[in-house]
Amino acid sequence: MVVRQAPAADRDTSAHLNWRMKPNLPQIKNLSIREQTLDTLREAILTGELKPGHSLIEMDLSRQLGVSRAPIREALRILNSEGLIETIPYHGTTVRRLTRTDIEEIYSMRSLLESFAVEQVIRARNPEHLQRLRDIVEDMIMAGRDNNINTVNILDRDFHDALIEMSGHSLLLSMWQTVAMKARQVMALVNRRNTDLTQIARNHLPLLDAMDQGDIPKAIELLRAHIASAGDLVAEDWQRDSAALDEET
Amino acid sequence: MVVRQAPAADRDTSAHLNWRMKPNLPQIKNLSIREQTLDTLREAILTGELKPGHSLIEMDLSRQLGVSRAPIREALRILNSEGLIETIPYHGTTVRRLTRTDIEEIYSMRSLLESFAVEQVIRARNPEHLQRLRDIVEDMIMAGRDNNINTVNILDRDFHDALIEMSGHSLLLSMWQTVAMKARQVMALVNRRNTDLTQIARNHLPLLDAMDQGDIPKAIELLRAHIASAGDLVAEDWQRDSAALDEET
DNA sequence: ATCTCTGCGATTGTCTACAATCTACAGACG
DNA sequence: CGTCTGTAGATTGTAGACAATCGCAGAGAT
Numbered sequence A, B: 001m002v003v004r005q006a007p008a009a010d011r012d013t014s015a016h017l018n019w020r021m022k023p024n025l026p027q028i029k030n031l032s033i034r035e036q037t038l039d040t041l042r043e044a045i046l047t048g049e050l051k052p053g054h055s056l057i058e059m060d061l062s063r064q065l066g067v068s069r070a071p072i073r074e075a076l077r078i079l080n081s082e083g084l085i086e087t088i089p090y091h092g093t094t095v096r097r098l099t100r101t102d103i104e105e106i107y108s109m110r111s112l113l114e115s116f117a118v119e120q121v122i123r124a125r126n127p128e129h130l131q132r133l134r135d136i137v138e139d140m141i142m143a144g145r146d147n148n149i150n151t152v153n154i155l156d157r158d159f160h161d162a163l164i165e166m167s168g169h170s171l172l173l174s175m176w177q178t179v180a181m182k183a184r185q186v187m188a189l190v191n192r193r194n195t196d197l198t199q200i201a202r203n204h205l206p207l208l209d210a211m212d213q214g215d216i217p218k219a220i221e222l223l224r225a226h227i228a229s230a231g232d233l234v235a236e237d238w239q240r241d242s243a244a245l246d247e248e249t
Numbered sequence C: 001a002t003c004t005c006t007g008c009g010a011t012t013g014t015c016t017a018c019a020a021t022c023t024a025c026a027g028a029c030g
Numbered sequence D: 001c002g003t004c005t006g007t008a009g010a011t012t013g014t015a016g017a018c019a020a021t022c023g024c025a026g027a028g029a030t
Helices: A033-046 A058-065 A069-081 A100-124 A127-145 A149-166 A170-189 A197-202 A204-212 A216-240 B033-046 B058-065 B069-081 B100-124 B127-145 B149-166 B170-189 B197-202 B204-212 B216-240
Strands: A085-088 A092-095 B085-088 B092-095
Touching: A033 A058, A033 A069, A033 A170, A058 A069, A069 A085, A069 B069, A100 A149, A100 A170, A100 A204, A100 A216, A100 B100, A100 B170, A127 A149, A127 A197, A127 A204, A149 A170, A149 A197, A170 A216, A170 B100, A170 B170, A197 A204, A204 A216, B033 B058, B033 B069, B033 B170, B058 B069, B069 B085, B100 B149, B100 B170, B100 B204, B100 B216, B127 B149, B127 B197, B127 B204, B149 B170, B149 B197, B170 B216, B197 B204, B204 B216
Parallel strands: none
Antiparallel strands: A085 A092, B085 B092
């Protein structure tokens, strides 16, 4: 951590430097401490490393990350407005606790946003879009055969992200990102019962067929069912082991 | 998003203090400078006082408001994640510029969120909800008769806010607030052509009737049309006088 | 004339110290 | 014994100074 600032020259892409520049030099990132802190904390929350209820003390973070409180505070403000943490003035900051209602809301919102997106994508009738989605699902099925749960999850996210992006609706995309973030957090927090990975992947196929046929109502119906069943499973698991989820500190 | 902290006194409900407490003392506000700055700037942006493209210099704001840069920076981070401003590192912060596409997206998103809400509200079948909405519309019609454009606008906002709140979906509410905020900004920026205020108010009545009858598809259809026509009008006006909207600085 | 480099002013990014506020607990007071 | 009061410790809120970076103008080289 505490990646020190990179020299300016590395980021410079003005013409005289690009002249015959050999490619594939790894892009040097010069993110502000605020951004690094933000990314680090957000990732920790989304992966469940920082559990709901966990207390975030600015001074502790400051020491752990080896930076001052100012950029940390700015990062916390952002996380706060993203709804991942809560701050009580002069008292403390904690990772937002989740209720079963929160989870139901997250999935119902996913459903709403995605069905809107799928309608837009179908109307656009862009064959490349459908092909791209098919490719992702195929990879997903293969990863499912290999029982590679991590890859399946990533590809599943890719699929739904791609669907939203294809709608070409930037406001939708930004709201989606908020919701998808929360969904990711929830998924990381529940101990999912083993399910047939291949089956999860295959579940996407009927949706693709409906999209191929341009059948909007059917596609929306399939998508809704797909998300609802995923949401129900997660909500059940949540109920089951919700006792272990709040962290005292 | 934009969940404001309640002042300490509001949160204190311990028994010994509530015992025979005389009411009606004006609540003492102790908002942090960050919150005050946030509210001030956000309001200025939403009312069009700060126009798209206007440059926000931390040092200037600091002098104008008579506070240090730290709380201002935190407020700016929040406005940034709300999508109202944009910051280029080491260069400057400006009020986000709006394109016609932005406006179309704002209204299509409003449409999506509100039709979801109206479905939930109809399903809940709560007569008080419908009565509350009717009351608002009645006031709106009266304000329309008086040609009181400001009151009509406020009541129109109240109506749609109420609709969302009644859905009881807190995540929906938070996304709605983001979108409604942007819509408010857009409305403040266009010089709306005079329209019949009474007519605007009356336009809400068919929707209420459909809700009364529990006719979900019809209600959604009416709502969609209502919002779409509003959006089209605004988009037209935008096109017309978009030249005057960007502020140089 | 054109290109390159260097220094300058403006602006944001970060650090440190100090102030304000909250909670909890101990002790005074009836 | 219960109620109020005040103090201590922890935590967030704010201030002011300094560092880093960017864009640009202008000097100098070709």
